[in-house]
Amino acid sequence: MNFADLGLSDELLRAVGDSGYTEPTPIQAQAIPSVLMMKDIIGIAQTGTGKTASFVLPMIDIxxxxxxxxxxxxxxxxxxxRELAAQVAENFDKYGKYQKLSMALLIGGVQMGxxxxxxxxxxxxxxxxxxxLMDLFDRGKILLSGCNLLVIDEADRMLDMGFIPDIESIxxxxxxxxxxxxxxxxMPPPIKKLSDKFLSNPKHIEVARPATAAANIEQRxxxxxxRSKKSTLIDILKNEKVETAIVFSNRKTTVRDLEQALKRExxxxxxxxxxxxxSSRTAELQRFKDGEINILVASDVAARGLDVKGVSHVFNYDVPWHPDDYVHRIGRTGRAGAKGIAITxxxxxxxxxxxNIEKLTGQKIGSGSKDAKPPEAEKPQAEVKSEAQPEAKSDAKPDREKPARRGRGRSKPTEAANTAPKSPPKPAARRNEQPDAPVVDADDEWNGPVPSFLSASPGTKD
Structure with a gap:
């Protein structure tokens, strides 16, 4: 099957071809025809499956x-x-370049005017x-009575961040x-309840079992x-064929220290x-996309929504506190059908x-692949007494991100959040208090350049 079989317009097929795509992913092949037929959709799909294009493409034609x-x-x-919203906007810019459609992006951190x-x-x-959106609606700056097509993306993430009451209101x-x-x-119970309330006879599409890592990612x-962790990572980076990699840590101080250590090597x-x-985050991410740097050390602020082509490896320098963060972290590689390697x-x-991660995903980390041993790595010092290992002390105070301010809605913690490990110290049980959660407060000021598509007008392209 190719995109021409899905009923898309010639202009849209031309834009898709310009982007180098010829065959749709499974979620795209199942969702696009149904969206064009004006049906409600429930799509269960992991990150990296091409989910965004499965609604962006038919929306452009509609x-x-x-x-x-x-x-x-x-x-x-x-x-x-805001990161996910900006990436969806980029998709509309890319695939809608031959259509005369206008677009606006409403996110915190950009001047409201x-x-x-x-x-x-x-x-x-x-x-x-x-x-x-709710802020501008309350100010009388926007009317929603003429909106005939709604997409609720990353619904489980909305639940984690306490946005479900706002979504119901919208x-x-x-x-x-x-x-x-x-x-x-x-599809946790609150999301099922939301879909039952606001969707009409939806078509259910599922392309991967929930809470599973992509099959094309080799996990080790x-x-x-x-004591040996840093040298182990450096040895793996030197011996593996690492083209581009994202290295995740639970603490921002570790991110800073690790970046400096890697530079020294x-x-x-x-x-x-x-x-x-x-603005600094945006600039650093652009350097990574442009190939100026090929290893990006990140805290969980980048775990969701970071879409960079060709990431060959993901490293969990620290095992994530929340098991579902593991799935989203390693989902930065093996995207759009490519192969990837995730090393923890x-x-x-x-x-x-x-x-907890293996219980969530239903598989052993490293199952189906060679149980990884660091090439030429320093021998692990598991025998070292715990008092000589400050990072493992149960009373150590983690350097965690400050909780981000949120919108008005709050929800109860998910079951996944309640399974967070006891050592190292637990973060706050609520996901909206999790380290590195992206800030979505409506009153934040944007410190970088205003995206070009913010003021897009009909027929005007960047």
Whole structure:
């Protein structure tokens, strides 16, 4: 099957071809025809499956007929974080370049005046985070009565961040006979309740079992000790054929220290962590995309929504505290059908966290692949007494990100969050207090350049 078999327009097929794609992914092949037929959709798909294009492509064709009106967007896409919203906007820019569609992006950290101006021109596609959208609605700057197509993306992440009450409020402000598309990696009871309430006879599409890692990612585990962890990582990086890699840590101080250590060893490394302002994060990510650096050390601020082609390896320098973060971390590699390798460095103190991950995913880390041993790595010092290992001390105070301020809605912690390991110290049980959670507060000021697509007008391309 190719994209021409899905019923897409010639202009859209041309844009898809320009991007180098010929065959749809399974989620795209199943979702696109149904969306074009104006059906409601529940899509269960992991990150890296091509989920975004499965709703962006048919939306472009649907919206190509009709015209926008001031302050009344014709369609709405809700995203949990500004990073994800910006990436969806980039997809519309890329695939809609031969269509005369207008678009606006409503996210925290951007001057509200620029967003209001874009809305006043009238937009076909509005991409927003719930907090900023509700803020502008309450100020009377936006009307939702003309919005006939709603996409709720990353619904389980919305739940984790406490946005479900806002989403319910937004749904009640939209026309009752709209088309609704809901996408999520998992389907916990609150999301099932949401879909039952706001979707009409939806088609259920599932391309991977919930909470499983992609089959094309080779997962390995390397047993080491706190003292040996850094040298073990360096040895693996020197001996593996690492083209581009993301190295995840639980603490922002570790991110900074590890980046400097890798630079001293001659690696082209950069960092993204929660102490950096938005413009610095954006610039560092661009350096990574451009190949100026090929190793990005990151805290969980980058775990979700980071979409970079060709990431060959993901390293869990620290085993994540929440098991579902493991799935999203390693999902930065093996995207769009490519092969990837995920390597987790585990100390004896991480045993419980590893067990929780394996319980969630239903498979052993390293199963089906060679149980990894660090090439030429320093011998793990598991016998070293615990008092000589400060990182493993149960009373050690982790250097965690400050909890991000959120929108008005709050939800109860998910079951996954309640399974967080006891050692190292537990982070806050609520996901919206998790380290490195992307800031989505509507009043934050954007420190970097305003995205070019913010003020896009009909027929104008960047």
């Amino acid at each position: 919206l190509s007929h009709g015209r926008s009106r001031a302050r009344m967007p014709r369609s709405l896409i809700l995203e949990p974080t 620029d967003q209001v101006k874009a809305l006043e021109k009238g937009v076909d596609v509005l991409i927003a985070t719930p907090g900023r 749904c009640q402000k939209l026309p009752a006979n709209r088309q609704t598309l809901l996408f999520s990696a998992t 585990i390397v047993r080491t000790s706190p 001659g690696f082209r490394a950069g960092q993204i962590q929660g102490d950096m302002d938005q 460095l585990a100390t004896p103190a991480d045993d419980e966290a590893v067990e």
